[in-house]
Amino acid sequence: MTLMLDPEVCYGALQTKHTRFDGQFFVAVYTTGILCRPIGSANAPQRQDCTFFLNAAAAQGRGFCPCLRC
Numbered sequence: 538m539t540l541m542l543d544p545e546v547c548y549g550a551l552q553t554k555h556t557r558f559d560g561q562f563f564v565a566v567y568t569t570g571i572l573c574r575p576i577g578s579a580n581a582p583q584r585q586d587c588t589f590f591l592n593a594a595a596a597q598g599r600g601f602c603p604c605l606r607c
């Protein structure tokens with residue numbers, strides 16, 4: 538099964554922090570400019586502040602910086 542990059546699914550994953558989503562996608566937060574693993578952030582950002590990427594390189598190409606904590 539391939540994870541579709543559905544924002545609602547991704548945001549749900551952020552909230553559950555289930556480890557099965559680790560490595561499946563990355564979340565970038567507009568307000569901070571930081572790119573995180575889905576299980577990394579302590580608190581889920583606001584839905585409207587999030588965008589999702591299948592890989593870190595794509596997000597960095599859009600100007601997001603990798604999170605130093607995860």
Ligand SMILES: [Zn+2]
Nearest residue numbers: 573577604607
């Ligand atoms: Zn992080």
